[in-house]
Amino acid sequence: xxxxxxxxxxxxxxxxxxxxxxxxxxxxxxxxxxxxxxxxxxxxxxxxxxxxxxxxxxxxxxxxxxxxxxxxxxxxxxxxxxxxxxxxxxxxxxxxxxxxxxxxxxxxxxxxxxxxxxxxxxxxxxxxxxxxxxxxxxxxxxxxxxxxxxxxxxxxxxxxxxxxxxxxxxxxxxxxxxxxxxxxxxxxxxxxxxxxxxxxxxxxxxxxxxxxxxxxxxxxxxxxxxxxxxxxxxxxxxxxxxxxxxxxxxxxxxxxxxxxxxxxxxxxxxxxxxxxxxxxxxxxxxxxxxxxxxxxxxxxxxxxxxxxxxxxxxxxxxxxxxxxxxxxxxxx
Amino acid sequence: xxxxxxxxxxxxxxxxxxxxxxxxxxxxxxxxxxxxxxxxxxxxxxxxxxxxxxxxxxxxxxxxxxxxxxxxxxxxxxxxxxxxxxxxxxxxxxxxxxxxxxxxxxxxxxxxxxxxxxxxxxxxxxxxxxxxxxxxxxxxxxxxxxxxxxxxxxxxxxxxxxxxxxxxxxxxxxxxxxxxxxxxxxxxxxxxxxxxxxxxxxxxxxxxxxxxxxxxxxxxxxxxxxxxxxxxxxxxxxxxxxxxxxxxxxxxxxxxxxxxxxxxxxxxxxxxxxxxxxxxxxxxxxxxxxxxxxxxxxx
Numbered sequence: 001x002x003x004x005x006x007x008x009x010x011x012x013x014x015x016x017x018x019x020x021x022x023x024x025x026x027x028x029x030x031x032x033x034x035x036x037x038x039x040x041x042x043x044x045x046x047x048x049x050x051x052x053x054x055x056x057x058x059x060x061x062x063x064x065x066x067x068x069x070x071x072x073x074x075x076x077x078x079x080x081x082x083x084x085x086x087x088x089x090x091x092x093x094x095x096x097x098x099x100x101x102x103x104x105x106x107x108x109x110x111x112x113x114x115x116x117x118x119x120x121x122x123x124x125x126x127x128x129x130x131x132x133x134x135x136x137x138x139x140x141x142x143x144x145x146x147x148x149x150x151x152x153x154x155x156x157x158x159x160x161x162x163x164x165x166x167x168x169x170x171x172x173x174x175x176x177x178x179x180x181x182x183x184x185x186x187x188x189x190x191x192x193x194x195x196x197x198x199x200x201x202x203x204x205x206x207x208x209x210x211x212x213x214x215x216x217x218x219x220x221x222x223x224x225x226x227x228x229x230x231x232x233x234x235x236x237x238x239x240x241x242x243x244x245x246x247x248x249x250x251x252x253x254x255x256x257x258x259x260x261x262x263x264x265x266x267x268x269x270x271x272x273x274x275x276x277x278x279x280x281x282x283x284x285x286x287x288x289x290x291x292x293x294x295x296x297x298x299x300x301x302x303x304x305x306x307x308x309x310x311x312x313x314x315x316x317x318x319x320x321x322x323x324x325x326x327x328x329x330x331x332x
Numbered sequence: 333x334x335x336x337x338x339x340x341x342x343x344x345x346x347x348x349x350x351x352x353x354x355x356x357x358x359x360x361x362x363x364x365x366x367x368x369x370x371x372x373x374x375x376x377x378x379x380x381x382x383x384x385x386x387x388x389x390x391x392x393x394x395x396x397x398x399x400x401x402x403x404x405x406x407x408x409x410x411x412x413x414x415x416x417x418x419x420x421x422x423x424x425x426x427x428x429x430x431x432x433x434x435x436x437x438x439x440x441x442x443x444x445x446x447x448x449x450x451x452x453x454x455x456x457x458x459x460x461x462x463x464x465x466x467x468x469x470x471x472x473x474x475x476x477x478x479x480x481x482x483x484x485x486x487x488x489x490x491x492x493x494x495x496x497x498x499x500x501x502x503x504x505x506x507x508x509x510x511x512x513x514x515x516x517x518x519x520x521x522x523x524x525x526x527x528x529x530x531x532x533x534x535x536x537x538x539x540x541x542x543x544x545x546x547x548x549x550x551x552x553x554x555x556x557x558x559x560x561x562x563x564x565x566x567x568x569x570x571x572x573x574x575x576x577x578x579x580x581x582x583x584x585x586x587x588x589x590x591x592x593x594x595x596x597x598x599x600x601x602x603x604x605x606x607x608x609x610x611x612x613x614x615x616x617x618x619x620x621x622x623x624x625x626x627x628x629x630x631x
Contacts, residue, residue, distance in 0.1 A: 073450055074453045074455065076452065076454055076474075076481040077454070078453075079453050079454070101453070101456060102460070103453050103455035103456045123450075124407075125432060126407075126408075127408055127409070127431075129414060129432075129433040129434075129436050130431065130435075132436060133433075147505070148409070149409075153409070175504055175506060176502040176549070177503045179450060180448060182499075182501045183502050183549065185473040185624060186473070186551055186618075187541075187624075187625065189621075189623040191473055194473060214537070220535050221535040221536045221539065222535070237502075240536055241542070242533070243512055243533040243544065244531055246512060250511070251504070251506075251508065252506075326505045329518065330516055332507060332510070332516055332517035332518065
């Protein structure tokens, strides 16, 4: 859909990381309110109305946009809380609201026509028909693509739709289709759709056992580590399980997404914006990752080759394993 | 006559055409079920195997007086999958929508929203009802109280709650049956057909936990929510959904019919279910607003 310069959309979990991301070169930052209306409802994160207003002023003064995620599904009989979050975002001058729930999209479309609507990845809209439905019904201007599509499929999709697309390029990786995963509530009672949390920290335990440490979520063993082995967070879909006589990381290895090498491909596929995951990350991390991706995107825009991009993004792995996820067909 | 109607949801697993024909023949002849969902909802790659069986199954069920609902794919991707949804949406029978992809082709005609469609509140429900939703079966993680609150706010539609079967918990772009067999989805060899109730996934400490079924993840435990009829009717919930497994589904249906009619009490119904050859232990946590794997203390 686009032939312009790709937009770099960066995480802002706190006012401090918002400023850091803007100063590191983010074209847009995304953030949420300090409640269950957004999908990163973690203690110590997110914004009050005043902080958002201040953040929007700062971002706009520096030529960046602010996108506000109100992307959980409104609780029955409490829809007003989600509507009020949208009203506050609009009053603060947010450039766009990122939403997934029909109730929220409908409210914004009817009451805040000046605010762009972006369809959250939590809405899992992956076909021209689904995206067309949201465009016709609510006037969405952009869809954040579900992490199930290959680059070829994204290119075909962009030819068939009339709204912009935004694709994740770096950070945490959901293996399941986001917005359609209840694994967390099955184990813990809390889920991304209901509460804006996945595998919540208060349900995590690290139990020292003879010759190993077990990482458990709500009592379910998600992984086990030898003495001296680095201990990971027990995210459900990155656990080690037994099935069919095999013990393996059945759903996904403990990897994170790095599609840095695919920026040029995503541009050629017609993607408008590249998204970095990580609203739970601190200022230092955000600064470093945004700075590197800023350089990489600029290099791609100037026709830089793959070797140059790789060199710019080397060192963005934190020593952990990475994958290009569904962008590469073999991932499936 | 009955205040509470019984639905048999779509088969989630890769059953052979013969197994499907046998299964629905028995449902048609023996199961006290009002409405039966047919069709593949999990994986479009399986559709060529079962496509030829559906006309006979539908004919048989309708001849037996069942209302047939055509269920559609939950995560369509290919052109062929999208076309199949659009085609099914033109049918005069009721259609179950499991992905927003189907909405434009079905708007204005009656449809059921299945548990894969995110309907979490009365405002979303109302929006869909205005476009033709007549029955709403919300996501399984919602409690009976939440479903009841939606039903109370939207009396113009029928609300349905998932009471029996392994719980559909997640979908992925990745096929886990292929992955565990060292294959990719695009050349999967249909290994999912070996596991007609899904393949059990246990923790490293042998705790029963999940089940994989191709791109789908379900609970290992079996939802067996057995409410007293008044718990449903007082909240305006008028339909319950049973999800097919290889166990004796006629007996499951008879048990829920007796429960809904007040001929069996919840405790007795649960006991009867526990005597069947179920693929996992009984749970009902979600219905009570608790983690899905939990079971209410013996009623």
